[in-house]
Amino acid sequence: MAQRIVPILEWLPAYRRESLVPDILGGLALWAVMVPEAMAYAGIVGVPPIMGLYTIVPPLIAYAFFGSSRLLVVGPDTATGLISALTVGAVVAQGTMEFDTLTSTLAILIGVLFLLFGALRMGWVATFIPTPVMRGFIEGLVCVTIVGQVPHLLGIDGTSGNFLTKLWFVLQHLRDASLAPVLTGLLSLAAMLLLRRIAPRVPAALVVAVAATILIDVLASKAAGIDVVGDLPSGLPHFVKPVLDPELLQALLPGALAIVLVGYAEALGGAKAVAMQTGDDVDPNQELVAHGPANILSGLFGGFLVVGSLSKTSLAMASGAHTQIANLVAAIFCFLTLVFLTPLFREMPHPALAAIVIAAMLHLSRPDYLRSLFLRNRWEFLIAAIVIIGELTLGVLQGIALGVVLSLLFLIYRTSHPDSAALGQLPGTEAYRDVQRHPEAITFPGLLIWRAGGDLYYASIGHFIEGLNAALATSRVSVNCVLVDAGSVNLLDTSACDTLLAFITKLQHQGITFAFARVRDQVRDSMRLGGVEAVVGPANYYERVTDGVRAWQHRGKPDAAV
Known part of the structure; x- marks a missing residue:
């Protein structure tokens, strides 16, 4: 039973020495990518960049102990991060201490729900988000996230509202953009896309973040008007006391449930994709359990929510990682970064962080899938299109909810109309x-x-x-x-x-x-x-x-x- 609840007790005693060097190299590759990406994804969640660094270490360690996948990497995520920002933003104003505290509280609430669903063995819940709905959700999310990052990319003010409202606001204020932020953002985005194309194994996010930081630091006198990260606190993250107000928790609950459903579907898909290549077994219910302490510890130490990431897992595999030791190595180096290296990121420009996020979102987009879906099944394509339109006009949560409801109605129709x-x-x-x-x-x-x-x-x-x-x-x-x-x-x-x-x-x-x-x-x-x-x-x-x-x-x- 102990090995089932804590899978590391099963595989660690049989760990092979020849796997150590590949795991160390895989952990270094993860560290190089996760540090700048975590700071960039903090912008999606709506919290300070330092909270992105707080989010890395505890979840990596927790999942290494409790996860059933030998290679899955957990960390900040774009899709669920935007839902988090919308959920907390509906309760308190972004940019306040209350917003940051509630974001960490939301992570703890998500972890509790993960544990509860895992204890109830509800691993089947992810099946209620079919692939067309999830794909439509991600495509809509790509548009929503990019239009939200464009103001940071160009160095102009942003606004709240749905996709169309934000897009119209950006178009109206393009004339307010300054040359220096625009060049910084566009050059960073071009570099991200180029590196991923010609050198996919190079940690593009780290290269762009370091290059942009050095350039801004050297040319500070010529780069007036470019927002930078500023001073980041060094040292261990402080303990965050969660908000226990029943009314606030009730307001956060719908968003937390949506994140658990979407995040679990994404994480389980990544874990199964890895298992198909490695031949390992993945326990869906244990994955729910593992995401529990990962999120609870992240929230308690000042971070935000995490889920399994297929992109980061693919990077670990491409770098030669064999086991969760790579996650532990990445956690150690991220911890050292947090303690000793945060001053190096003081001059990191916000346009570069926005470019990292936009490049990550473009990497998630799969327009070829939608074209293929249109040819294979017009009804499922219609559902995916409705999800996208719903996200762009009604909102992210409303879009995914609309897709799930339509899928359930479609399922009821098909089962009640058997093909006799x-x-x-x-x-x-x-x-x-x-x-x-x-x-x-x-x-x-x-x-x-x-x-x-x-x-x-x-x-x-x-x-x-x-x-x-x-x-x-x-x-x-x-x-x-x-x-x-x-x-x-x-x-x-x-x-x-x-x-x-x-x-x-x-x-x-x-x-x-x-x-x-x-x-x-x-x-x-x-x-x-x-x-x-x-x-x-x-x-x-x-x-x-x-x-x-x-x-x-x-x-x-x-x-x-x-």
Whole structure:
């Protein structure tokens, strides 16, 4: 049980010495990327850059002990960071001490929810955000985040509101931009994009941050008007007492739930992607548990929320890391940075930090996926488009909520409208297929083979019977037997069973017999208890569709016809 709760107790005793050097190199690569990115992502969350550095060390150590993935890296995140800013910003004004304290409190609340869901073994919750909704959410988030960072990139004032409001404000105030901040921001962004293209293994964020800082420090007299980070406190982070006001916690709860759902889906996707390459196992419920102390410790030590990051994990893998030792190495160097090196970041320009964020968001965008989705499934593309439009017009939380609701409605519609069909036998085989898709399939005059396309329950039985009635009405030859292929039926609830019993009785009064093939044991148990088996007759249940067809033919019916 101890190894299950604290997985490091399982793999650390078997740690191989030859993995140490690759893990150290992977940890150094993570350190080089996470320090400037954490300071940049603090701008998304709406807190001072130093809080980004406070957010790195405790979560890396906590996940190394409690995470089930050998390589997943946790840290600040753009998607959930913006939700955090919006959640706290709806309660207190950004830029105040109360805002920073509530941001840390929100991280603690998120950690408690992660632990609670992990204890309840609710790892399945992430399945309620399908890929098109998540992709649409990220694409909308890319637009919202970039337009929020453009003022910092250009050195102009920003504003609050939705995407359209911020965009219009930026367009109106472009004339207020000064040359020095604009050049700094655009050159930093160009350097980020170029380095990622020609040298993907180089820590572009660190290179750009260091180069911009040195340039601003050297040319300080010529760089008037460029906002810089300023003095950062050195030393250990201080303990933050969380806000325990019930009203404030209640106001933070919806945003915290959204972050847990979105962040967990993102983290679990990253962990599974890593597991597919390494062959390791990932426990979804343990991932919930691991994110609990990672966020709680981050909040208690003055940081903000963290989730698993696929981009940082990919960097660790590309750098040769083998285990969570790389996370611990990165945590050590980030700790040393926090204690000794923060004065080096005093002259880091805000336009460069904005460029790092914008480059990270552009890296997240996948327009090719949307084009592919449009060709593969127009309905799912429509849902993704609605999520994007909802984020841009209504807000980030509203957009993701709209996508989840639409997906659930779509799921209800599909399960309540099973893909039932009349079947025919493929020539020379014992396979039976939809006659609409396979015109060559052989049908049997007088016999209707009907496939139940899915589970039969109170919401789907009406559609099933409606389709079967339509097939009986449009049959060119009078049907005297219906054979139902129930191979896809895993559930038959009492409402559907009662309705089915009444329908079968009605057909029998019309001289039409009823039979079933490929009925699963639990479904037949429901039929037996509901009286369907007694009305149909135990002899009219067959293991294969072919057996049902042969039994019907054996009773003297015509052999076959097109």
